[in-house]
Amino acid sequence: DGGITQSPKYLFRKEGQNVTLSCEQNLNHDAMYWYRQDPGQGLRLIYYSQIVNDFQKGDIAEGYSVSREKKESFPLTVTSAQKNPTAFYLCASMRDAEVGTQYFGPGTRLTVL
Amino acid sequence: AQSVAQPEDQVNVAEGNPLTVKCTYSVSGNPYLFWYVQYPNRGLQFLLKYITGDNLVKGSYGFEAEFNKSQTSFHLKKPSALVSDSALYFCAVRDVDKLIFGTGTRLQVFP
Numbered sequence: 001d002g003g004i005t006q007s008p009k010y011l012f013r014k015e016g017q018n019v020t021l022s023c024e025q026n027l028n029h030d031a032m033y034w035y036r037q038d039p040g041q042g043l044r045l046i047y048y049s050q051i052v053n054d055f056q057k058g059d060i061a062e063g064y065s066v067s068r069e070k071k072e073s074f075p076l077t078v079t080s081a082q083k084n085p086t087a088f089y090l091c092a093s094m095r096d097a098e099v100g101t102q103y104f105g106p107g108t109r110l111t112v113l
Numbered sequence: 114a115q116s117v118a119q120p121e122d123q124v125n126v127a128e129g130n131p132l133t134v135k136c137t138y139s140v141s142g143n144p145y146l147f148w149y150v151q152y153p154n155r156g157l158q159f160l161l162k163y164i165t166g167d168n169l170v171k172g173s174y175g176f177e178a179e180f181n182k183s184q185t186s187f188h189l190k191k192p193s194a195l196v197s198d199s200a201l202y203f204c205a206v207r208d209v210d211k212l213i214f215g216t217g218t219r220l221q222v223f224p
Contacts, residue, residue, distance in 0.1 A: 031210070033211065040122070042215055042216040043157075043214040050210060058211070088154075090156055090157070099145060099162075099207070100145050100147060100162065101147070102159070102212060103159070104156030104157040105156050106156050107154070107155065107156050109154070
């Protein structure tokens with residue numbers, strides 16, 4: 001899992017609550033990504049950021065928000081507007097020069113009770 | 114739009130036998146293709162990539178992949194499977210500044 005950390009490993013949320021998932025990298029990578037993984041659906045891109053203070057929506061951004069105030073950090077907030085948030089969330093980073101090789105964190109499993 | 118397809122949800126192989134995990138792609142322009150592996154409850158790990166050059170790409174843990182432009186395929190292969198190779202394998206293609214992943218193929222290697 002390289003130099004990317006995600007916390008917590010497991011997270012439980014009550015319906016109607018917002019929760020924030022942490023992602024930190026010490027690889028000095030410019031780009032960072034958030035994916036959602038559900039059984040049988042592979043990885044779906046939520047948000048990504050190429051530089052500090054800038055980010056783009058992925059394929060399933062509704063109900064999620066992000067910030068990129070520091071190069072090392074890219075937290076993801078799952079809001080109460082996300083109707084089906086139970087999933088495995090993966091953060092990744094990439095150095096531009098490596099033309100697409102992404103380094104993944106260990107993931108956070110979110111369960112809505 | 115760029116896309117990849119993994120036609121098999123699961124591949125079963127006996128230990129010691131060769132294995133193949135299939136991937137086909139659809140791209141405009143030259144494809145940048147990748148294989149990643151995921152062990153249970155872990156993040157993905159990079160295995161190998163094809164950018165240009167030799168059609169046979171060698172990667173980590175003895176895996177290799179063959180790029181075939183006429184068949185638009187990028188199959189992952191290993192000459193002799195190990196039980197420890199059992200995992201979820203993802204093919205991916207670069208789309209400008211992000212990766213598009215396939216749905217994954219679960220490889221099960223039996224002793």
